Amino acid sequence: MLPTLHLQKDNALPLYWQIYWQLREAILAGQLPAGTRLPASRNLAKTVKVARVTVTQAYEQLQAEGYVVSHVGAGTFVADDVGLAKRESNAAPFHPVLSTWGExxxxxxGKTGQSTRLQIDFGFGRSFPHIFPYNIWRRLLARYLSVDDVMLSRYGSTAGFMxxxxxxxxYLxxxxxxxxxxxxxxxxxxxxxxxxxxARLLLSQEDEVLVETPGYAAAFDLFRTHGAKLVSLPVDEEGFPVERIPANSRARLVFVTPSxxxxSGGTMPLARRLALLQWARQRDALIIxxxxxxxxxxxxxxxxxxxxLDEDGRVVYLGTFSKVLFPALRLSYVVLPPALITPFTQAKALVDRGAPTLTQAAVSDFIxxxxxxxHLRHLRHSYGxxxxxxVEAVKRYLPDLVCRSNTAAGLHVMLYLPPHMDEAEVVRRAxxxxxxxxxxxxxxxxxxxxPSILLGFSGLTEVEIEEGIxxxxxxxAK
Amino acid sequence: MLPTLHLQKDNALPLYWQIYWQLREAILAGQLPAGTRLPASRNLAKTVKVARVTVTQAYEQLQAEGYVVSHVGAGTFVADDVGLAKRESNAAPFHPVLSTWGExxxxxxGKTGQSTRLQIDFGFGRSFPHIFPYNIWRRLLARYLSVDDVMLSRYGSTAGFMxxxxxxxxYLxxxxxxxxxxxxxxxxxxxxxxxxxxARLLLSQEDEVLVETPGYAAAFDLFRTHGAKLVSLPVDEEGFPVERIPANSRARLVFVTPSxxxxSGGTMPLARRLALLQWARQRDALIIxxxxxxxxxxxxxxxxxxxxLDEDGRVVYLGTFSKVLFPALRLSYVVLPPALITPFTQAKALVDRGAPTLTQAAVSDFIxxxxxxxHLRHLRHSYGxxxxxxVEAVKRYLPDLVCRSNTAAGLHVMLYLPPHMDEAEVVRRAxxxxxxxxxxxxxxxxxxxxPSILLGFSGLTEVEIEEGIxxxxxxxAK
Known part of the structure; x- marks a missing residue:
């Protein structure tokens, strides 16, 4: 009645575990019904050619988990409860009912990852690996990786490493x-x-959020999942056109990229910044x-x-190390107006317990x-x-494509195509x-x-950039 | 009319920045009204005893940000728009209106951090710094910290490092x-x-969630902020009492700690596990x-x-490296049933962009x-x-305190006090x-x-534990 056990001595799994697992599966499958007496450990050990202690360990595991019961002097028996394991064969697999947010x-x-390997990839938001001082970084990490430092053995502060x-x-x-x-x-x-x-702290269903178009798509997705209504204003060379905010706007949240x-590039000048702050003050709105x-x-x-320029605490500032150190670091920061410190920190504690301490300590020393x-000086030089x-290669080889912003900044360039061109087709041809x-x-x-395309230049060499264009x-031209 | 500039040559701030900032503040404060002509850079340089290029840089920064305009041949003037900066003196500081979730x-x-420095701290969820092999960890990190490795210069996969x-x-x-x-x-x-x-994917307002009491308080907080109603069952030595789930329960989510x-300790035996799965199948519920x-x-x-034991994909398994590597690592994992992979990964992409690649790569090699x-063998020995x-010190010195669980497991022990004792008073005295x-x-x-108390033992030496008890x-006894 006992199934034949197949034991592999050169397997990474210990032998006792192999015995445990095969007996367990036989019990769950109903091959060994409740009350079945398992062979004495001495006998099974002889049959499968292992030490007796190996079988004993397997039986102990089965007993600890409730598959078998052991009666002193009488032996080891399959437990009564196991009959439950026989599953109704017509049970449907689980299919989750999602919340509104989940739907x-x-x-x-979502973020559509480029999966094809491309020879010259103008992916953006990358950093150039040869610029980052990895040797310094290694040294800073090693500094905290010692047994004398108890810092890592405790949970860090939720709000961040002080x-x-x-x-x-x-620095800021x-x-x-x-x-x-x-x-x-x-x-x-x-x-x-x-x-x-x-968004979770501030947005309720049907709230309006003012955003830029074109703009940061991941923020759009996020605000929408919270049930917010996006009201977008088309940007110009000077960014967000404050003067075009509809007079009847109900928005109390604005998301902008002023620098x-x-x-698309471009910088909000002082006048628009002050106008935006004034608007926010009048409407009691918050600016991200x-x-x-x-x-x-x-x-x-x-x-x-x-x-x-904010005088009454209605601007939240977001900064990140992804662009200036390296993206895989996953470390950013937020500067909160006083009224938001407690709600934000409480929320952060609920949704996760803070960023890894080691990375934070190393970044801290790096600063x-x-x-x-x-490093920033070095980056500015290389990326500039x-x-x-x-920009010069585009002017020379692609004179029909227009970069609307003259600001020499950032890690990518956005080019508007002539109106008759199909951007998807252009991407395919490239x-x-x-x-x-x-x-x-x-x-x-x-x-x-x-129609427009984005070209990141921070992951490529100058030769590759020229060649790509x-x-x-x-x-x-074809 | 120009304010007196106070320049500090030994300051970490560049001189041009000091000039820029002081002029900017004067403009914003209305001390330099719109249209005011700034002194020629040559003259100002002479007055404040700096190189002319320093003043030029400051003026350029002011111009780039829109504080001043420059007319060739005529000079540099405070911009017109700046009048807006004068703030209505009666504007109230921003006070956020929070969403329901935010409230x-x-x-x-929240997590109440122990701030007092204690000689012998039975804090739990800590790891003992002298056990972790920091030298191996340093070596694994260093392996990826080289310019040849482009991995860190890109965003990693949202779902994790493959x-x-x-x-x-x-391993699992x-x-x-x-x-x-x-x-x-x-x-x-x-x-x-x-x-x-x-919780975000699955919970809607007023949904019931079945939980253990005592239980994981941070999960309680989380489910509650999503508007869920907690239905708790008091655990016994065998964990969650499945047979006591109310027959009229509307719950479709259960949160348990079976191992x-x-x-409080204690392990759910096979019979209860199978009963819980059967219940979940009948109610189309999900088990975390x-x-x-x-x-x-x-x-x-x-x-x-x-x-x-799950056969139809209704168990989500949560595991963490916080306890077995070190807490400050902040790395955990979830094993999802097939139907939840896409919703979870989409949601994860919306709420953050994945964990730091370097740490993930090092953990991967570590495994x-x-x-x-x-390391686990080492931990089991030391912590055991x-x-x-x-446990022996408690038996000897505190025989009135009861540890309900006999399972030798985990990183802490929960002790029930005699009913007449006040746990807050016991904590204060300690x-x-x-x-x-x-x-x-x-x-x-x-x-x-x-009345009960929790004592973690993973951050202390054996001598400290004995002394503390x-x-x-x-x-x-006093």
Whole structure:
């Protein structure tokens, strides 16, 4: 009645586990009915040619989990309860009933990953691996990886590692025009998490949110899953057109990228910034300023943030290390107005328990020991040159394509195509010659959107950039 | 009319930035009204004793941000728009109107951090720093920190680093009785994030959720903020009492800790597991199995998971590295039934963009190169001994306190006090003699709850444990 046991001595699984598992499966399948007496361990050991202790261990595991019961002197028997395991054969597999949020999340377009390997990929939001000082980074990580440091053996603070929050408050105040106290700085696992927490805290069904078009598609998806209604204003060379906010707008939340409009480029000048703040004050609205790459400006110093002009605590500033250190770091920060510190920190504690301490400690030292400012100078130089090469190659080989922004900044360029061109077709043709470029449509909220493409330059060498644009020009000329 | 500029040459701020900032503040404050002509750069440079290029840089920054306009030949003038900056003096500071979720998050009790430094702190969920092989960890991290490795310069996969998902699927199938494909394994930033995403996907207002009491308080908070109604069943030595689920229960979600009930200890035997699965099948319910420390069993091998008995995809398995590697790592994983893979991954992409790749790569190698299993053996030995010392010290010095569970497992022990004792008073007395112990009330949903305390042993040496229990006994005897 006992099934034949198949034991493999060279298997990574211990022998006792193999015996346990095969008996367990036989019991669950009903091959060994309740009350069946298992062979004495001595006998089974002899049959399958293992040490007796091996069988004993298997029986102990079965007993600990309730598959068998052992009666002293009488032996080991399959437990009574196991009959339940026989499953009704007609039971349907589980199919979840999703919440409203769940249905919306499922419907969101999501991030479409480029899966084809391309020779020259103008993917954006990447960093160039040869620029980052990995040797310094290794040294900073190693500093905390010792048994003398108990920091890692405890849960960190939900709001972030305090020395990092201090280093950021100092850096942001000095160089980004974001005056703040360390308590206002909260570390998050990427800017997307900060947006999600803000949306959950602040948005109710049918609330209006003012956004830019083209704009940051992942934020659109997020606001929509919270049941918000997006009201979009088409940006121009000076970013978000505050003066075109409808007079009857009910919005109490605005999402903008003032330093370098995403993805079209362009900078909000002082006048528009002040007008936006005034509008927000009149409507008691909150402004989310996404400064995703504010450090990366190439024909002058970075511009200071909108947040620094805010006098009554209605700007939330989002910053990230994804662009200026490396994307796989997954570390961003948010500077909160005083009234939002407690709600945000409470929410953050509920939804996860904070970012990894080791990474935060290393970033903190990277900033305070001035590696960060040195690295930024290096980045500005390298990326500025790459952008220059890209813009000049486009002028030379693709004179019909227009870059609307003149701001030398960021990690990509958005090009508007002549109206008769089909952007999907342009992307397909580029792919066919091994060049990865990205359609502009997902970032536009108006439909049909003006045909446009996005080209990131931060993951490529200058030679690759030039070569890529040449290939693109050749294939479009066909 | 120009304010006196105070420049500090030994300041970390560049001189041009100091000039820029002081002029900007003067303009915003209305000290330099619109149309004011700034001194020629040559003159200002002479006055404040800096190079002319320094002043030019400051003027360029002011111009780039729209504070001033420059007319060739005529000079630099404060821009017209700046009048807007004058704030209505009676504007109230921003005060956010929170969503329903936001209000609930604010009301949640949150994690109360122990802030006092205690000589002997029985804090739980810690790891003992001297056990973790930091030298191996350093080596694994360093392996990926080189310029040849482009992995870190790109965004990782939202669902997790594939080699880690493969390593986990293999490990879980072999040693935890959790058969699964790598696609079912999704990496999350802590188990709390997995719970949050599941709650968002599955819970609607007024939904019932079945939970254990005492139980995992952070999950209670989370389910409540989603508007769910908690229905709790008091656990016994065998965990969640399935047979006591009310016949009229509307619940379609159950949260349980079958391998080692949190926080009271005890293990759900096979019969209850099968009964729970049968109940879930009949009610079309989903079971969340939180296996937060399933690896840490000391008087036998770890028990296999409930998930392995599930035949129709209605168990979600949560596992974490916080307890078995180190808490500050912030890395957990979820094994999803097939029907939940797409909704969960979509939701994860919306709420953040995945866990740090470097950490995931290092953990992946840590598992596949067998350091993990070796480390687990080491942990079981060390923690098993510590638990033994704690349990024996309690028996000797505190015979009135009862540990209900006989399972030698986990990282803490829960002790029930005699009914006449006040747990808050016991905690206070312990604190007064430098001993940190933790009240059981926050984990109980019934009120008044039976007086109890929690003692973690994983952050202390055996000598400290013995000493701590002696001190506790002395202070309670007074």
């Amino acid at each position: 919306r999340a499922l419907a969101a377009q 020395p990092l929050r201090q280093a950021l408050a100092d 105040g000095r160089l980004r025009g974001v005056p703040c106290k360390p308590e206002q700085v909260v570390i998050v696992n990427g800017a997307q998490q900060a947006l999600d927490i803000l 370098n409009q995403f993805p 300023e996404d400064d995703y790459d504010g450090e990366l400006r190439y024909d002058g110093r970075p511009l200071t943030a909108l947040q620094g 305070t020991e001035r590696h960060f400012e040195r 040159q790459r952008r220059q090469v890209l 792919t066919a010659v091994g060049v990865g470029i990205y359609p502009g449509a997902p970032y536009h909220l108006e439909w049909p959107s003006p 040449q290939r693109l020009a050749t294939t479009l | 609930r998050a604010l009301a949640a009790q 080699p880690l998902r493969q390593a986990l699927a293999d 199938g072999r040693l935890r009785g959790v058969p699964c494909k790598p696609e079912q394994v999704v990496i999350v930033n802590g188990a709390q994030q997995a719970l949050d995403i599941l 080692n009930q949190f926080p 199995e939180d296996d937060y420390d399933g690896e840490l069993r000391y008087d036998g091998r770890p028990l296999t998971a409930l998930q392995g 596949t190169e067998r350091h993990f299993e070796r 001994q510590r638990r033994q010392v704690l 604190t007064a003699v430098g001993v940190g112990i933790y009240p059981g009330a926050p984990y109980h949903l019934e009120w008044p709850s039976p 002696q001190r506790l006994a002395t202070t309670l």
